[in-house]
Amino acid sequence: MERLNFRHLHYFWMVVKEGSMARASEQLALAPQTLSGQIATFEQTIGRRLFHRRGRQLQLTDHGHQVFRYADDMFKTADQLSEFLADADTKPMARLCVGISASIHKLLAYRTIAPVLESHAGIQLKCHTGGPQDLLKGLRRRELHVVITDWLPVAEPDFKWQVYNLGATPISLFAEEVLAQRLMPGFPESLDEQPFLASTLDAPYHHALMEWFRAQRIRLREVAEIDDSALLKVFGHAGLGVFAAPSVIAEEVCRQYRVRAVGEVAAVQDQLYAITHAGALHHPGVETICQQQIS
Missing domain, CATH: 3.40.190.10 (Periplasmic binding protein-like II)
Structure with a gap:
């Protein structure tokens, strides 16, 4: 943690997200030369190259891809936190985005999710249906808080999730x-x-x-x-x-x-299973879903 400068990490994340140093510098209100120097300092600090430079083009190294995945999770979570804090007066509870495998019967999905609305007044619920793999991608990108599925997924080395058996x-x-x-x-x-x-x-x-x-x-x-x-x-x-x-x-x-x-x-x-990010039970709606038993 002593070696990690989060401002530099954010600059790196913005460059990758925007696709170029020039567009990122506009978003960050920095001169391109300043931003380039900050990225170079970040690479020197962590001792790894994050980009291959091909003229004006920047390409992520293998290590850069890995760093971006972590940074993407971090800053998307930070955005969600900012949204929650900004809306705290009008939305006492966080929005709950639930992914539901299309193969699950709708009445069964309802029985699993309905206790959230019964137990937590004011919660904003969003439900998305789709294939299990697409839903897990949404969970990985933190677009979803929890996925309800009838498939037990194969573990991925760089994605830590928690599986709850719903019966x-x-x-x-x-x-x-x-x-x-x-x-x-x-x-x-x-x-x-x-x-x-x-x-x-x-x-x-x-x-x-x-x-x-x-x-x-x-x-x-x-x-x-x-x-x-x-x-x-x-x-x-x-x-x-x-x-x-x-x-x-x-x-x-x-x-x-x-x-x-x-x-x-x-x-x-x-x-049935409920799948969340490891440690995601701080969300009351996610906790309610993961405690359900369908039998």
Whole structure:
């Protein structure tokens, strides 16, 4: 820490962010020569080259890329802190940005996030859906505070995150009332050759369910592939086929989409995780989410 001059680090960060010494000097209200000298002093202090100089062009060295990643995290966090302090009178709690894997059923995501609004009055909630990898990139860039996902990510050496197990729930099969009444006797063998509404989202439980059907020698007749969990249930309500959803939200699914549970597959579980930056539980909304259990 004695060797690290944060003003110099900020100058370096601005040069990389703006793409050139000239544009950064304009933003910082410094003469280009002064800024260049400050960067050179910073390189001498840390004993590493941060840029390759090719005429007027600056290219980051490998070490420069690593330093920028740390600096980017630091100064984005500082910007968030400044925003929080500036809005402290009107927003007593920080904004909460939640990433939700698209493969998670919307009712299940709601059950996980709703306690935040119930417990913390005045919080500003923003939800983003997407693929797990894209959401983790947003978490890394500190655009998100927490990611709710059904995939356990592979550890990255230069990105320290914390994973919280939110529990697991079995999977149930649902259908329109008349179709469900016909399929309930003899479940699960009754599903053989029956119309099935498949999810095209890359959900782990869906792969496990398909494997389970194959092991039971139950051949489903896929009549549609749908990449939205809510739309899939609408098709099911119309009587177009059987669909799968977590058992823990069975009551809400049946009430909201006027369908009936055909049966439960206890061997197939839908597992949920909350992923945050290490040490991020100082945010009350993040802490509330990470303490949830879906089972």
